[in-house]
Amino acid sequence: MSEKKRETPLLDELEKGPWPSFVRELKKSADTPVIQDLLGQLERSYEEHLGHWKHGGIVGVMGYGGGVIGRYSDLPEEFPHIAHFHTMRVNQPAGWFYTSDALRKICDIWEAHGSGITNMHGSTGDIILLGTTTDQLEPVFSKLTEIGFDLGGSGSDMRTPSACCGPARCEWACYDTLAAVYDFTQSYQDELHRPAFPYKYKLKFAGCPNDCVASVARADMSFIGTWKDDIQMDAEQVRQYAASGTVDIQKDVCERCPTRCMSWDGTNLTIDNSECVKCMHCINVMPKALRPGKERGCTVLIGAKAPIVGGALLSSVFVPFIEMEPPYSDLKELLEAIWDLWSEHGKNRERVGEFIQRVGLGNFLEQIGLEPVPEMIAHPRTNPYIFFGEELHEKQA
Amino acid sequence: MADPVSVEEVAAAMFDLVKSTYGKKNLKAMDLTKAMIEQFGEDRCDKQLCKQAIRQLIDSGKCTYSYVGGSYITLPPEAGS
Numbered sequence: 001m002s003e004k005k006r007e008t009p010l011l012d013e014l015e016k017g018p019w020p021s022f023v024r025e026l027k028k029s030a031d032t033p034v035i036q037d038l039l040g041q042l043e044r045s046y047e048e049h050l051g052h053w054k055h056g057g058i059v060g061v062m063g064y065g066g067g068v069i070g071r072y073s074d075l076p077e078e079f080p081h082i083a084h085f086h087t088m089r090v091n092q093p094a095g096w097f098y099t100s101d102a103l104r105k106i107c108d109i110w111e112a113h114g115s116g117i118t119n120m121h122g123s124t125g126d127i128i129l130l131g132t133t134t135d136q137l138e139p140v141f142s143k144l145t146e147i148g149f150d151l152g153g154s155g156s157d158m159r160t161p162s163a164c165c166g167p168a169r170c171e172w173a174c175y176d177t178l179a180a181v182y183d184f185t186q187s188y189q190d191e192l193h194r195p196a197f198p199y200k201y202k203l204k205f206a207g208c209p210n211d212c213v214a215s216v217a218r219a220d221m222s223f224i225g226t227w228k229d230d231i232q233m234d235a236e237q238v239r240q241y242a243a244s245g246t247v248d249i250q251k252d253v254c255e256r257c258p259t260r261c262m263s264w265d266g267t268n269l270t271i272d273n274s275e276c277v278k279c280m281h282c283i284n285v286m287p288k289a290l291r292p293g294k295e296r297g298c299t300v301l302i303g304a305k306a307p308i309v310g311g312a313l314l315s316s317v318f319v320p321f322i323e324m325e326p327p328y329s330d331l332k333e334l335l336e337a338i339w340d341l342w343s344e345h346g347k348n349r350e351r352v353g354e355f356i357q358r359v360g361l362g363n364f365l366e367q368i369g370l371e372p373v374p375e376m377i378a379h380p381r382t383n384p385y386i387f388f389g390e391e392l393h394e395k396q397a
Numbered sequence: 398m399a400d401p402v403s404v405e406e407v408a409a410a411m412f413d414l415v416k417s418t419y420g421k422k423n424l425k426a427m428d429l430t431k432a433m434i435e436q437f438g439e440d441r442c443d444k445q446l447c448k449q450a451i452r453q454l455i456d457s458g459k460c461t462y463s464y465v466g467g468s469y470i471t472l473p474p475e476a477g478s
Contacts, residue, residue, distance in 0.1 A: 056464040058474055063455055065462030155468035156425070194452065195468030196426035340444075343427050348467050 005030065008039050010046040026117070034115050034131065037079035044075070059086055059134055061141040065195040067151025068137055084134055085115070089152040090127040090144060091185065091192075094178040095165040102147065109143045123218065123306075124202060125162030126152040157195035161185050163205035164212040172283065173207030174225030174296035175324035181205045183326060197339065198346030198355075199309075208292065209280045215304070216315050220352045221335065222301040227293035228321050230273040231282070237289035238269045253282050297323040300331065302338075303353025313353040320375040337368040402441045407433050407450035412459055415470060423469040426451055 014023045029035045041052050052074050059070035069087040076083035090106070106127065110116055115131030122128040127149075132140065141151065152160030161184050164170065166177030184203060185192065191201075204215035207225040215222035241247045242264075249264045261275035262282060269289075271282075283290045300322060304315035322330065338352065341364070346355045356364045365372050411429050418424060430447040451470065454460040461473045 056466070058461055058463045058471065060462060062458065065455070065468050070464065155462070155464050157468065190448070190452075194426070194455065195462060196448070196451075198425075198427070199467060344431075348425070 006036055006040040006043065008043040011039060011043050029116060032116075033081040035117075037073075037081040038085075038115075038117075038131070041073060041075060041079045041082060044078075053085075059137065061137055061151065064151060064193045066154040066157045066193055067141075069154050071131075082131065085131040086134065086137065088114075088129040088132065088137070088140060089122065089124075089154055089160065090129060091150045091152040091160050092121055092125050092127050092162065094163055094181045094185075095168055096121065096125070097165075097168065105147045106144070106149065109140060109147075113140045113143070124152070124159050125204075125213070126160045151193070153192045153200075155195045156197045156199050157193070157201070158188050158191040158197070159200050159202045160192065161203040161205065162213055164207050166205075166207040170207060171287075172210065172225075172280070172292060174227055174292055175207065175223075175298055177205040177207045177223075177225070179326065180223065180324060180328065183328060184332075187332065191339070197343055199349045199351055201339070201352065203335075209278050210284065216301060217304055217312070218306060219304050219315065220302065221318075221338075222304065222315050223298045223324070223331075224301065225292075225296065225324075226278050226299045226321065227296045229293035229295040231271055231276065231293055232291045233269065233271065234289050235268065238286065239267065241286050241289055242266075247285055249286075253285050256281055256285075297321050300334075303351075303356055305351045305353055309349050309351075310354055313351075313357075315353070317375045318370075320373060334368070334370065337370075341367050399438065399441050401446070402437045404446060404449045404453060407437070407442060407446055408453045408459075410436060411447075411450055411454060411470075415454075415460055415472060419472050423463075423465055423467075423471070425467065425469055429470060 008023075011023045015021045015027075023039070026035055026039060030039065045052055054072045054074050055070055057070040057072075060066075060068045067089050069089070071085045071087055073079050073082050073085065106129075107116075107118070110118060110129050113132060113136040114129055117130040119128035119130060129140070144150070161181045163177035163181035164173075166175075167173040168178060181203075184205075191197075201221070202219045203221050203223070204213045204219035205223045206213050206215050209224055209226060211222075211224055213219075215224060238249070242249050247253065249269060253269075254260070254262045254264050258279055258281070259275045259277055261272040263270045283292065298321075299317060300319035301315035302318040303313055305313050319334070342352050342355050345359070346352070350358070361376065362372070410433060414429065414432055415424060429451065430444055433447050433450070434442050434444075436442075454470070455462065458473060460470050463469050463471045
C-alpha cells in the first residue's frame with residue numbers, strides 16, 4: 001500500500017507561492033517509499049491536528065549518550081517505511097564553513113544509510129540527518145568519523161557549541177569566535193557525548209552584540225563580543241553619509257540610539273561613550289564611519305532558554321567584560337563551577353536559568369564564588385535576588 | 398586517610414544499583430554518583446572517580462544511555478529483557 005503515491009491535498013497547499021517549500025523538496029524524492037510514507041503521515045497529522053511521532057528510548061552508538069534522537073511512528077502498520085525514523089545530529093564545523101567535497105561526502109553517506117533528507121542546520125547549529133533505522137546508526141557513525149565528522153549533543157548533555165562566522169567573514173567580530181568554539185568543543189568532549197547534567201546546556205559564541213547566533217534567546221551561556229573603550233569614528237565618512245542622503249543621521253541614528261548618547265549638529269557627530277550600551281545600531285547604519293572600539297573582549301550571559309518545559313527566558317549579564325584569549329582558563333573555571341553546582345542540585349529537566357530563579361541569584365553567585373556586580377541587575381533596587389548589606393541601609397538612613 | 402576505592406569497584410557497585418532498580422526507577426549519572434559517594438564515603442570516592450566508572454560501564458556495553466524526557470543510565474535492551 002505504501003508504495004502507491006498518496007493524495008496530499010493539505011500539504012499541496014504548502015507548494016503554492018514563490019517561496020521555498022519543504023513539501024516541494026520532499027516530492028522531488030517521492031518515488032521512494034520512505035518519502036511516500038513521510039508525506040502520508042504528515043498529511044494525516046494535518047487532517048487530525050495531531051502529531052504521530054514518538055521519540056526517545058534506547059538508541060545510539062556505542063559509548064555515546066548523545067547525537068541520536070530515537071524517533072518512531074505511532075502508526076507503524078499504516079506507514080511501515082518510517083516505523084523507525086531516527087535523527088542523527090552531526091557536530092558542524094566552527095562557523096559552518098564546508099568544502100563542497102565534505103558536503104557531498106556527508107550526503108553520500110546519508111543517501112546510502114538513511115532517508116537522504118537533511119536539515120542544514122538545526123537550531124542549535126548541528127547538521128541534522130533525518131530518518132534512518134537502528135541497524136544503520138553504527139555504519140553512519142563509522143563513515144562520518146572516517147571523513148572527520150563526529151556526532152553532536154542531545155539529551156541532558158552539553159549541546160554542540162556554535163559560533164557565528166566571526167573574524168573569518170565579519171569586520172565586527174570582537175574576538176575569534178571560531179577559535180573559541182573549537183577550543184570549548186574539544187575541551188568538553190566528555191560533557192558533549194556523555195549526558196551527566198539535569199538537562200541540556202547550550203554554549204553559543206557571538207562575535208559582536210548583533211548576536212547572529214541568537215544566543216541571548218537560546219543559550220544557557222552566551223559569549224557575546226563587545227568592547228570597553230570608545231566607538232571608533234571616521235568623521236569624514238560620517239559627513240559623507242549625511243551628504244549622500246542615504247542616512248538621516250539625526251533621525252536614523254541619534255533618535256534611534258536607545259540611550260540617546262549621540263548628537264549631530266549637521267557637521268559633527270558626538271558620542272557620549274560612557275552612556276553607550278553597545279547595541280550596534282549606529283555601527284550597523286553607518287558601517288564605513290563607525291566601528292567597535294579597540295579594547296575588545298566579550299560579555300558572558302547566562303540562563304536563556306526556549307519554551308519547552310517552562311516558559312522562555314532571555315539571558316542575563318553574568319560577567320560584564322572579559323578578554324577572550326586562549327586557553328580561556330577563567331571562563332572554563334567559571335563554567336565548571338556552574339556545572340558542578342547545577343548538576344548536584346538541579347532538578348530533572350531544569351535548565352540553569354530556571355535553577356538560578358529557584359535558588360536565587362545571590363545564593364547561586366555565592367556557591368560558585370562570583371562577586372555580584374551592578375551589571376547583573378536590570379533596574380537597581382527592583383531585583384529580589386540581591387540583598388543590600390546593613391551598612392548601605394545605615395548610610396541611606 | 399582511607400584507601401580510595403578502585404574504578405572497577407565503583408563500576409561494579411553502580412552496575413548492581415542499575416540492575417536492582419531496572420524497570421522501577423530511572424537513574425541519572427548524578428544519581429549514581431551520589432549513591433556511590435554515600436556507599437563508599439567521601440574520603441574514598443569522589444565525582445571524578447564516579448565519572449570514570451560510568452565511562453567504563455558504558456564503554457564495556459554493560460550499561461547504556463536511554464532518553465525518557467532526560468538522559469538516564471540503564472541496562473542494554475537484551476540484558477534488561
